[in-house]
Amino acid sequence: MNMIEAINDALDLMMARDPDIVIMGEDVGYFGGVFRATAGLQKKFGRNRVFDAPINECGIIGAAVGMAAYGLRPVPEIQFADYIYPGLDQLVSEAARMRYRSAGEFTSPITIRSPFGGGIFGGQTHSQSPEAMFTHVAGLKTIIPATPYDAKGLLIAAIEDNDPVMFFEPKRIYNGPFGGDYDKPSRTWKGHPGGEVPEGYYKIPLGKARIVREGEALTVLAYGTMVHVAEAVLADKGIDAEIIDLRSLVPLDMETVEKSVQKTGKCLVIHEATRTSGFGAELVTLVQERCFYHLEAPVERVTGFDTPYPHSLEWAYFPGPVRIGEAVDRLMKD
Amino acid sequence: MTNRQRLTLHIPEPEARPGDQVNFSGMHIPSAGETRRPPIDGAEAQMRDLPFGLVRVLDDSGNAVGAWNPRLAPETLRRGLRAMLMTRAFDERLFRAHRQGKTSFYMKSTGEEAISVAQSMVLEDGDMCFPTYRVLGWLMARDYPLIDLVNQIFSNAADPLKGRQLPILYSARDYGFYSLSGNVGSRFGHAVGWAMASAYKEDDKIALAYIGEGTTAEGDFHEALTFASVYRAPAVLCVTNNQWAISTFSGIAGANETTFAAKALAYGIPGLRVDGNDFLAVWAATQWAAERARSNLGATLIELFTYRASGHSTSDDPTKYRPADEQDHWPLGDPVERLKAHLICLGEWTDALHASLIEELDGAVRAAVKAGEAIGTLGKSKPSTAEMFEGVFKEPDWRVIEQRRELGI
Numbered sequence: 001m002n003m004i005e006a007i008n009d010a011l012d013l014m015m016a017r018d019p020d021i022v023i024m025g026e027d028v029g030y031f032g033g034v035f036r037a038t039a040g041l042q043k044k045f046g047r048n049r050v051f052d053a054p055i056n057e058c059g060i061i062g063a064a065v066g067m068a069a070y071g072l073r074p075v076p077e078i079q080f081a082d083y084i085y086p087g088l089d090q091l092v093s094e095a096a097r098m099r100y101r102s103a104g105e106f107t108s109p110i111t112i113r114s115p116f117g118g119g120i121f122g123g124q125t126h127s128q129s130p131e132a133m134f135t136h137v138a139g140l141k142t143i144i145p146a147t148p149y150d151a152k153g154l155l156i157a158a159i160e161d162n163d164p165v166m167f168f169e170p171k172r173i174y175n176g177p178f179g180g181d182y183d184k185p186s187r188t189w190k191g192h193p194g195g196e197v198p199e200g201y202y203k204i205p206l207g208k209a210r211i212v213r214e215g216e217a218l219t220v221l222a223y224g225t226m227v228h229v230a231e232a233v234l235a236d237k238g239i240d241a242e243i244i245d246l247r248s249l250v251p252l253d254m255e256t257v258e259k260s261v262q263k264t265g266k267c268l269v270i271h272e273a274t275r276t277s278g279f280g281a282e283l284v285t286l287v288q289e290r291c292f293y294h295l296e297a298p299v300e301r302v303t304g305f306d307t308p309y310p311h312s313l314e315w316a317y318f319p320g321p322v323r324i325g326e327a328v329d330r331l332m333k334d
Numbered sequence: 335m336t337n338r339q340r341l342t343l344h345i346p347e348p349e350a351r352p353g354d355q356v357n358f359s360g361m362h363i364p365s366a367g368e369t370r371r372p373p374i375d376g377a378e379a380q381m382r383d384l385p386f387g388l389v390r391v392l393d394d395s396g397n398a399v400g401a402w403n404p405r406l407a408p409e410t411l412r413r414g415l416r417a418m419l420m421t422r423a424f425d426e427r428l429f430r431a432h433r434q435g436k437t438s439f440y441m442k443s444t445g446e447e448a449i450s451v452a453q454s455m456v457l458e459d460g461d462m463c464f465p466t467y468r469v470l471g472w473l474m475a476r477d478y479p480l481i482d483l484v485n486q487i488f489s490n491a492a493d494p495l496k497g498r499q500l501p502i503l504y505s506a507r508d509y510g511f512y513s514l515s516g517n518v519g520s521r522f523g524h525a526v527g528w529a530m531a532s533a534y535k536e537d538d539k540i541a542l543a544y545i546g547e548g549t550t551a552e553g554d555f556h557e558a559l560t561f562a563s564v565y566r567a568p569a570v571l572c573v574t575n576n577q578w579a580i581s582t583f584s585g586i587a588g589a590n591e592t593t594f595a596a597k598a599l600a601y602g603i604p605g606l607r608v609d610g611n612d613f614l615a616v617w618a619a620t621q622w623a624a625e626r627a628r629s630n631l632g633a634t635l636i637e638l639f640t641y642r643a644s645g646h647s648t649s650d651d652p653t654k655y656r657p658a659d660e661q662d663h664w665p666l667g668d669p670v671e672r673l674k675a676h677l678i679c680l681g682e683w684t685d686a687l688h689a690s691l692i693e694e695l696d697g698a699v700r701a702a703v704k705a706g707e708a709i710g711t712l713g714k715s716k717p718s719t720a721e722m723f724e725g726v727f728k729e730p731d732w733r734v735i736e737q738r739r740e741l742g743i
Contacts (some may be wrong), residue, residue, distance in 0.1 A: 012514045022534065048534055054564055059557035066527025066541075069462075069512065072534070074527075086553070093517040094524070100725045102505035102513035107728075139726050162728040207731065251731035259337055 001197040002189045004175045006148035007037045007113070010289065012074065012203060015045050019072060021159065023050045025060060025077030027111075035077060035115055035174060057087035060069065065094050068108045075159060081116035081168055082125040088133070095164040096139030111158045111165045116144075117225050117272050118304075119172035119182075119318055123311040129224075129273035129304065134166045135249050135282065141165045141206060142249040146173065146227040147194025150247055153204030161206060170224035178225055179232030180320045188206040207251035211260070215242040218331055219260040221283055222270040226319065230270055233324045239332065241268075249279055257283075258290050265296035266331045270319055275303040297334060298329045346585035352653055356663040363665050366393035367400020369607075371618075374626045378604050381648055385595035385605035385653075388639060391614035396675030402618040408682035414455060414613055415673050416691060417475040418447035422670065423695045424470065424480065425644070427703055428487055432648040432735065436711035437487045439501045443468040445611070445643030445661065446576055448669035451475045452616040453572070455543055456578065464512045464525035464543040467502055468574065468642075476509045480699060484706030490715035493708075496724070497717040519545055520556035522571070526558045527625070529567035540627040542570040542620075547594055547637075548579020548587050555597075563601040566632035570623040573597075573635070574610065576642035581655040595637035603633050610640030611669040614676070641666065719743060 001009065015021050023038055029052035032039030043049040053060045057078055064074035065079040078084045081307075097110040118127030134142045143158055143165055145151035151169065159166040172178050176187040177194070187196025203259040212227060213234075218241040222230045232243040242260045246252065261267045267287050269280040287299050302319045310317055350356050355405065369387035372380065391398050396604070398405075404413075425442040426563030432440040457463065463472055473483070485492040487501040495505060505513035512521060512528075525543030532539045545555055550573055562569050573594040577584050588594075597607025607620040616638060623634035641664040645652045652658075677683030709715050723730060723738040730738075 014644060054560050056557050057558060058553055059561050062520070062523030062554065062557060063530060063561050066464075066521075066524030066529075067531040067534075068527075069524060070531035070535075072527045072531045089520055089554075090523075093515060094520050097514060097515070099728070101495065101503070101515065102507070103500055104725055105505045105507040106513045141727070153409070238429030251733075254732060 001195060002150045002176065003145070003148045003151045003169065004035055006152040006197045007155055007169065008039060008041070009197065010152040011038065012040060012044070014156060014159050014291050015041065015049065017201070020072045021049070021075060022067065022072055023077070024053045024064070025054055026053055026079050028052060028077050033077065033172065035054065037113070038077070057083055057085070058090055059110070061087035061090040061095065064110050065090060065098070065250065068110050069098070069106045073109050073159060075111045075113060078112060078114040080126050081114040081130050082128045084114055084130065089141065091134070091164070092137050096137045099163065100318055102141060107162060108164045109162045109166050109310065111155070111161070113167045113169065115171040116168040117170040117172055118219055118309055118314065119178060119225060121311060121314055122309070124308045125329050127309040131166070131168060131249060131269065132273060132277060132279045135279050138188050139163070141251065142168070142247065143206060143247065144168045144170065145247060146170065146224055146245045147192070148189055148197050149194050150204055152197055153202050154206070154247060155202065157203040157206050160203065165206070168224070169292065172225045173228060177228040179323070180229035180318070181232070182315055204247070206248045207253055208248065209253035209256040210245045211256065212243040212245050212268045215240040216264060217241055218266040218328065219244065219257070219264045220266060220268045220270065221246060223249065223255060226270045226272060230324065233321045234328065237325060237328060239328060254286060254290070257287065261287050261291040262294040265294050267291070267295070267299045268327055268331055269299065269301040270303070270324060272319060274303065274306050276306050278303055297331050300331055302327045335709060346583070346586065346590050348583035348656065350657050350660065352657055354657055356657050356660050358663055358665050366390040367402070369402070371401035371622070372445065372627065374622055375631060378602055381597060381604045385593050385598060385607055385637070388607050388609055389615045389619050390609040391618060392612045392672050392676055396672070396679040398614055398676060400506045402615060404614055404621060405620040406614065406617065408677065408680060410455070411613070411673065411677055411682065413679065414451050415670070416599050416695070417451040417471055418550070418670050418673065419692055420698070421447045421451065421471040421697045423692065423699045424474070426485070427696070427699045428484070431487070431649065431703060436490070436707070437501050438712055439648055440487065441467050441502055441647045442644040443470050445668065446574060446640050448470045448613040448616050448673065449574055449610050449638045449640065452613050453542060453620045456617055456620040456741070457540070459510065460539045462510050462512055462525070462528055462539070462541050464541060465514060466518070466544045466546055466574065467514060468546070469544055472507055473504065473506060476511050477508055480702035481705050484702050485709060488706050488709070488711045488715070490706065490710040491717055492709045493717055496721040498721070506624055519549040519552035522554045522558040523561060525569050525571070526561045526567045526633070529569040529633070530561070530565050533568055538628060540568040540570065540624060541693045542572065544572050544574055546579060547573055547575035547577070547584050547589065548582060548651065550594055550597065551587050552554045559597070559601040559603070562633035563603050566630070568627035568630070569633040570620060570627060571633055571635045573637045574640060575637050576640050578642045578646070578656070580646045580650060593637060595635060598635035602740035603635055605635045605637070607637045607639060611665055611666040611672060613669060613673045639666065
């Protein structure tokens with residue numbers, strides 16, 4: 001299965017299990033979504049469970065918060081993470097705080113699905129990685145899968161979670177893993193272990209990282225598309241790195257991170273998002289705070305630049321093999 | 335430059351500022367009974383005059399007249415009057431409690447009591463109100479325990495919201511009163527989503543939401559109306575037009591160009607404009623809209639035309655931006671006095687009964703405040719500090735647990 005099919009499968013399965021799950025968003029109904037993630041669901045479950053919404057992110061998320069207060073489990077879609085900002089007030093001021101401010105009288109068990117990340121010539125408003133805007137908000141969980149297998153298991157867990165979950169889908173790897181070399185022909189998920197998606201219900205707990213590859217020389221922390229780029233680059237360089245796919249930024253699996261960095265003594269953080277105040281800054285800080293006496297080199301981060309995401313200059317912006325390779329070389333120097 | 339006139343930027347100004355003579359004579363007030371009452375299942379296209387009328391039932395002599403007269407039993411009227419007076423008594427005393435340093439903040443709803451009380455009485459158990467911070471009357475009409483309000487305002491150890499919320503941002507699910515937030519307007523769309531959920535579940539519950547006239551300028555207003563219209567959500571969407579958004583007069587929100595009820599026209603839902611100081615008119619209009627919603631005919635927008643008689647909050651001094659005596663000239667009067675006059679007209683009330691009711695209610699409020707003070711006023715008593723870390727998520731994650739330990743708990 002590719003990641004779209006895995007997401008579609010998770011939605012299908014959960015809707016069949018729980019009549020309180022409803023899906024709404026722009027073009028998600030009859031058409032099945034601009035990325036086909038909701039294809040066939042309206043036909044199967046009916047118009048009142050999977051329906052098109054007006055082009056209004058604040059309205060979509062606001063209506064979802066109201067539905068959740070009633071007792072439903074809405075799974076709204078925001079077409080691109082780049083367009084989530086009109087809904088920020090609803091996420092930050094309402095969904096994230098509902099349980100806290102009402103002392104549990106009202107809750108927001110919502111899962112907001114949104115395609116994110118670059119590498120597709122999406123330019124400024126089809127490429128952003130705004131995860132740090134949400135990890136900074138108390139009361140929100142932020143999940144980013146890197147394989148179809150994880151996408152299904154994590155989405156099921158997110159939908160079942162009783163708190164609001166931001167579920168960002170790296171659209172660059174919807175159809176296949178991407179090693180960061182844009183000149184290579186694109187691959188599909190066929191043959192990749194992460195593309196083997198079991199039928200039926202299973203879930204991956206939120207807050208548990210996945211060790212993609214065990215190693216001794218260096219710890220690499222990544223999520224989304226960058227997991228595959230890291231894997232390719234480090235294999236290419238023949239370095240015995242331990243690559244960790246965080247999967248869940250909040251809650252974060254700090255135990256796995258700490259154990260790994262304490263073993264390897266070196267840490268590289270990679271994300272597509274811009275650098276300043278990005279989630280990498282939090283990771284670097286946590287590693288510094290908790291693994292300082294084990295560190296043998298400064299913690300490095302390779303990220304998007306502090307510029308808007310450019311169009312034709314995409315591959316200069318994207319934290320690709322060259323920049324990751326240089327950071328690895330610096331870390332491995334001693 | 336041609337001889338065409340130069341452009342000028344228009345900045346609306348209220349009729350009167352501090353020191354000016356108040357003059358509301360330019361305001362067109364339709365007389366009681368003048369605005370027609372269409373059947374609830376009437377087509378929206380046949381109701382497009384209503385947003386420019388004003389639903390009024392009580393005339394200047396206190397008689398109930400016209401097609402909107404809900405013909406309420408005297409007992410119901412007395413219950414309404416009692417809840418309004420209770421709201422006023424509570425507001426007066428807790429405003430004073432702020433001045434005495436017992437709490438950090440308070441907001442009164444003086445002059446607007448008819449709205450929240452009548453609407454609370456019209457809606458049923460199981461319906462949900464999405465309030466603003468100025469609808470205390472909703473809770474009073476449903477006999478919410480005064481002590482819980484006081485404890486929330488004092489943020490003490492018995493605060494139902496565990497000291498997490500600013501005073502008066504109540505949450506009372508069992509009383510059909512949704513969790514308040516300081517972000518204005520952000521819950522207007524929740525009401526629509528909640529109503530959509532009720533419809534999805536083939537339930538019979540409806541939602542009622544409030545937004546102030548100033549906040550109609552927020553996108554949330556447009557969003558809620560769009561969704562309500564598109565999905566025919568069973569919701570009653572109310573604009574409480576009390577003329578003032580802190581220091582900003584309603585003209586800055588667009589009131590000089592059209593009515594707030596008329597905003598409904600663009601969304602294809604009925605819009606009613608109602609005398610918000612007329613308990614019977616508010617009752618009748620709400621009942622009409624609620625029946626329409628329950629009959630699966632969709633949402634209604636109601637503008638409740640009233641006047642914010644008090645300052646915006648304990649942090650506000652209205653004499654800095656409007657005439658100090660403006661409320662005395664407000665042509666729609668005082669909602670309590672008008673309902674009282676009506677009951678007296680009916681021979682169902684007297685000045686003496688009124689005075690003794692005020693005394694009784696003030697006593698009840700005083701006793702509640704005393705009981706709250708016994709637990710503790712702001713800073714004198716607090717919920718356990720551990721409560722700060724509860725309820726961020728259903729189950730706290732390691733960060734929250736570690737941060738709690740930083741405080742030694």
